[in-house]
Amino acid sequence: MASGNAIRGTRVGSGPARWVERGEQVPRRAVTYWCANGHETVPSFAAEVAPPATWECPRCGLPAGQDQANPPARPRTEPYKTHLAYVKERRSDADGAAILAEALARLQQRRGR
Numbered sequence: 001m002a003s004g005n006a007i008r009g010t011r012v013g014s015g016p017a018r019w020v021e022r023g024e025q026v027p028r029r030a031v032t033y034w035c036a037n038g039h040e041t042v043p044s045f046a047a048e049v050a051p052p053a054t055w056e057c058p059r060c061g062l063p064a065g066q067d068q069a070n071p072p073a074r075p076r077t078e079p080y081k082t083h084l085a086y087v088k089e090r091r092s093d094a095d096g097a098a099i100l101a102e103a104l105a106r107l108q109q110r111r112g113r
């Protein structure tokens, strides 16, 4: 039972290549996942391993499940917001314009000195 490591340790190219390739092959199975946005992902896993219940959608990052009709819910964590988004949320457009005008006026004063 000590042969596995010795075989993998041989240099690629020095031995029979086909033999190495056959050793690397693992039976795989494809599992289909769907996310809440309807994206379909088909990763493949080693057949001897139980596939995970959810898989991260590579297109939108939402968790995807194996039941197309009932994909996992979006995570509750708040999506990342930029500082500007928070400012826009708190202030109206008019406020924003007033703040901008004030900032410009201050800038012009500073230049005038």
Ligand SMILES: [Zn+2]
Residues within 6 Å of the ligand: 035, 036, 037, 038, 039, 057, 058, 059, 060, 061, 062
């Ligand atoms: Zn998706």
